[in-house]
Amino acid sequence: MTKVKMVRNVLEKNDKLAEQIREMGDNSKTVLFNMMGTPGAGKTTLLESIIPALKEDYKMGVVEGDVATANDADRIAALDVATAQVNTDRFGGTCHLGSEMVKPALEKINYDQLDIVIIENIGNLICPAHFDIGAHYNIAVVSITEGVDKPAKYPLMFRNSKLAILNKIDLLEHLNIDIEEMVAGIKQINPDIDILKMSALQPNDGIALNKWIKKRGRRK
């Protein structure tokens, strides 16, 4: 069997299970979000900034993906929401979550009782974009400190997402970059994508993101 064929088989199996996961969500009226982005883009801090307000309105849960450690799941569980950690070192240290890892994690937090589940994928700008994990909405997170050329260099994640978050906007004044160049680069790849410029560390900046998520959530 060729390498290409092997990879295709793995992807097909993954995507089939992803479709099942999405149907599970549809059946229980649970909306699934897949948050992807670079390591250190601020994904967990973003979640910490929006969960307190989100959980007032929705029953919510979080699945935390990491190669190693339960650091992020511990931070989220401290906010008193249903949390499951997936460590991919059990799966060969893979650089992305796969459907076969997500399904048991969703079951562990009784996803069917929840309105919204946010899955924080492995910190990686490439691999997660290749693997459908059954989410209804993909969100791409980058930090503006990474440079404005990242979308063009890693296009797939932005092509497959409904929302791009440009995080750490509070550092803009210390960087020698044109943020609008980053916005234009993303729009060139995906004209329909929504874009939020924000800082997870600025309390009010989470409001727009919360609004974006709430608009797509369904209360039971």
Added chain:
Amino acid sequence: MTKVKMVRNVLEKNDKLAEQIREMGDNSKTVLFNMMGTPGAGKTTLLESIIPALKEDYKMGVVEGDVATANDADRIAALDVATAQVNTDRFGGTCHLGSEMVKPALEKINYDQLDIVIIENIGNLICPAHFDIGAHYNIAVVSITEGVDKPAKYPLMFRNSKLAILNKIDLLEHLNIDIEEMVAGIKQINPDIDILKMSALQPNDGIALNKWIKKRGRRK
């Protein structure tokens, strides 16, 4: 054939070719460096900051790895050093360079005529650490803006490297982090690793990195 076995076969083939590449370098007295790190950690800017001085002393070349675009290779070629671009979108958009991509790139820049070749791997904190590409020395680059917990969360790259560069140190005063926590985290994973705190944008900061590389280079 199981998935694990398939992956093992791919890795074995890669590692065997990597060993050949390292021998090729030994035979021609060409020292190969593999620079790995997150997207936007500043790898290309680091290279831009050290190449002008390095090429005074050594015949050098660069292999640029990216999923898409030749942005980085264009930046390096402008410094008048032998440069080859590898785009992995031809290889299914893989998240790492593999030996089979590196070998033709080295041949393209006539590596055997060079003293030093720096291979800039795909921007990714996970995958490149899994793939030996035949370098004599691995270098891991992170930006301090990514947070101090990254080494613990992505340990393999730091375990497999001889040098860790903590880049963008000029932003330290604007971040609420303890940089020594990051240093300790790396040392815990790999006590023998060298660590350089620097900013690729500060002209004098490249001197220590140049010294580190020069110490390992061999002039023909």
